Amino acid sequence: MKIFFTILSFTVLFTNLVSAQELPFFSQKFTNGFLYNPSQAGLKSGSVDLSYQKQWSALERNVNNTYLSGQTPLMGGKFGVGGNIFNEKVNFFNYTYLSGSAAYHLGLSANSSISFGLAAEYNAVNLDLKNIKAVEVNDPLITNFPGYNKFDFSFGTTFKIDYLLIGGSVNRIMTLLNTEEQEVNNYFPNLFTGFVSYQIPLASDRDVLEPRLHYRSMVGQVDLMDMGLYYTYNNMITIGGAYRNNATFNIGAGVTLQNFTIAYSRQSFTNEYRSDFGGTDEISLRFVFNENLMVSNLGLNKPSKQRKSSSRSRSQSRNDSSKKLFDRTPKSNVKRPVSKNKNRLKLRNYKGKFKKMKKGNHP
DSSP states (O other), X not given: OHHHHHHHHHHHHHIIIIISSOOOHHHHHHHSSTTTOGGGTTSSEEEEEEEEEEEOTTSSSOEEEEEEEEEEEEGGGTEEEEEEEEEEEETTEEEEEEEEEEEEEXXXXXXXXXXXXXXXXXXXXXXXXXXXXOSOTTOHHHHTOOOEEEEEEEEEEEEEETTEEEEEEEEOHHHHHOOSOOHHHHHSOOEEEEEEEEOEEETTTXXXXXXXXXXXXXXXXXXXXXXXXXXXXXXXXXXXXXXXXXTEEEEEEEEEETTEEEEEEEEEESSTTHHHHOEEEEEEEEXXXXXXXXXXTTTSSSHHHHHHHHHHHHHHHHHHHHHHHHOOOOGGGOOOOOOHHHHHHHHHHHHHHHHHHHHHHOO
8 A cells, every 4th residue: 555655746846847748759850849739730741640658667656658740821822721649658647738739830031930720628537447456456546536527728939030940838828817726737838948049051052050958847847948950961861969958868860761750869868766666759741731821932842853953043243244245146147127208218319310311412
């Protein structure tokens, strides 16, 4: 009984401090935190994302996360819709998150836009009784746990100009507005998120270097911040890493073939807890479709190919103008049509000469 109570207490503490619906590492790179920020729906393109994450391999009962996401732009990219399914299993706790999002993308100028998004979400936590091993099956900690579920809303916004992308969100707004102390709010606290990313073109626009910053603040927990750096070669190979302020470091790599991407990442502690917790492994799959044409010229979708095509069109126009300037036919060789007025003038001159000749011959 005492052992079971200790395990249960540790699980609740471990869930609140470490897990709490932790979006997989590479999924954040793919979607800019679409699980948190609904304004990302259909911003760049349509996509289907699937991630599986196994946390802390050294623990007897580790944490398993499964994340499925789908999104697509609509009406020429002005609108976007999407949905998320997230499941997290921590020991004998089972967390489920479902959400549906809608976003509006407004172009401000030729190279900037702003997006707004709203999401309706459902959260639930229950005990997975199949995985509980206890001496007393009728333990009150088991029988008295009711399970909790809650409907809520989230709001997010994203601003982009050229290669800079900035976004933020407020999640579980109803929990934020509800000042009354409720047990369900302890399991689903409100949170704030933000991110910044910037794409730096390299190697004649063939490659992209992208620094990224993710921030998350949840009530009752330590604020988390990820600082990452990614390098993408020719829109095919991506490698990168990120450091989190809770002394964890993550490295990963992804390969893209046409519209399909597969990625793997490994996360571990950098302090004395490294041997106790082990590492976290994640694999992510992504399929991209239906590119959003509103942002195709802002360096966000395949920047190298688009910038090369635009540079070719500009150079072609310069060559055409140069050709017109220097490839001119000399004026002496130009055959111009004779106007009717000149023909009449010649005819008058001829008649005048003819009359003079006539007078000279006949005095």
